[in-house]
Amino acid sequence: MVNFYLKIAVSGKGGVGKTLVSGTLASYFAKKGYKVMAIDADPSPNLALTLGIPVEESNKIIPISENKELLDSKTKTDYPGVYKLHFTVDDIIEENGMKSPYGVNLLVMGTVKAAGSGCACGANAVVRELLRHLIVDRDEIVIVDMEAGVEHMGRGTASQVDAMIIVADSSRKSLEIAKKLNLFATQMGIKKVYVVGNRVEEPIEKELITDFTKENNLELLALIPYDKTVVKADRLGEAPLKYAETSESVKAIQTIGDKLLQAQS
Numbered sequence: 552m553v554n555f556y557l558k559i560a561v562s563g564k565g566g567v568g569k570t571l572v573s574g575t576l577a578s579y580f581a582k583k584g585y586k587v588m589a590i591d592a593d594p595s596p597n598l599a600l601t602l603g604i605p606v607e608e609s610n611k612i613i614p615i616s617e618n619k620e621l622l623d624s625k626t627k628t629d630y631p632g633v634y635k636l637h638f639t640v641d642d643i644i645e646e647n648g649m650k651s652p653y654g655v656n657l658l659v660m661g662t663v664k665a666a667g668s669g670c671a672c673g674a675n676a677v678v679r680e681l682l683r684h685l686i687v688d689r690d691e692i693v694i695v696d697m698e699a700g701v702e703h704m705g706r707g708t709a710s711q712v713d714a715m716i717i718v719a720d721s722s723r724k725s726l727e728i729a730k731k732l733n734l735f736a737t738q739m740g741i742k743k744v745y746v747v748g749n750r751v752e753e754p755i756e757k758e759l760i761t762d763f764t765k766e767n768n769l770e771l772l773a774l775i776p777y778d779k780t781v782v783k784a785d786r787l788g789e790a791p792l793k794y795a796e797t798s799e800s801v802k803a804i805q806t807i808g809d810k811l812l813q814a815q816s
């Protein structure tokens with residue numbers, strides 16, 4: 552197992568393919584011999600399927616933010632409304648992680664629900680400390696599949712990552728969200744922020760993404776072609792990496808992985 556430190560947050564508008572990028576990158580790094588932890592921080596978690604974990608197994612996973620027994624054991628005190636501020640999280644990783652067939656350790660974080668769901672202080676404390684520990688203290692590659700959109704940026708969830716990848720397609724909405732995410736990430740002090748264009752099928756789509764990133768001073772890392780193989784894998788609930796030898800999308804994402812490794816070396 553190769554020791555290497557790299558923490559990556561993958562963000563973007565919902566439905567643009569950030570989970571595909573997150574899972575394929577994580578699996579590729581693991582294939583190259585790195586120790587990899589993948590974090591699903593999306594409110595509708597499906598990173599497990601992209602990592603090749605069968606539906607039956609992925610359905611058994613309880614997100615950390617919804618595991619009341621775990622949250623209480625870490626934060627509850629004998630005083631109502633008072634929560635522990637200091638607790639260990641290593642055991643959470645060991646006991647709640649799931650190993651994928653491609654060698655990636657998966658932890659499903661989930662999203663802390665807000666209004667209408669009661670006080671979320673304990674859940675917030677555990678999720679915040681767990682993410683901090685994973686990003687700052689763990690000696691491995693960590694990839695976080697972030698919540699879609701820009702709201703999570705206000706919580707500073709990914710403020711300590713080495714790089715943020717913003718996935719966008721050629722639609723104006725996704726590109727505008729990419730622009731906002733880039734601004735927020737820069738303001739948070741994330742040193743390397745990249746845009747990756749996904750599902751590029753027609754020359755006009757390549758042109759739209761390329762021109763927008765140039766006009767707005769966004770660093771375009773790569774373009775991922777539209778690939779029916781990925782659509783097929785998604786339909787069957789399979790990992791795209793299963794088709795690595797023939798999938799142009801998977802090959803493009805693996806090239807992104809190589810670029811990220813080179814940037815850190």
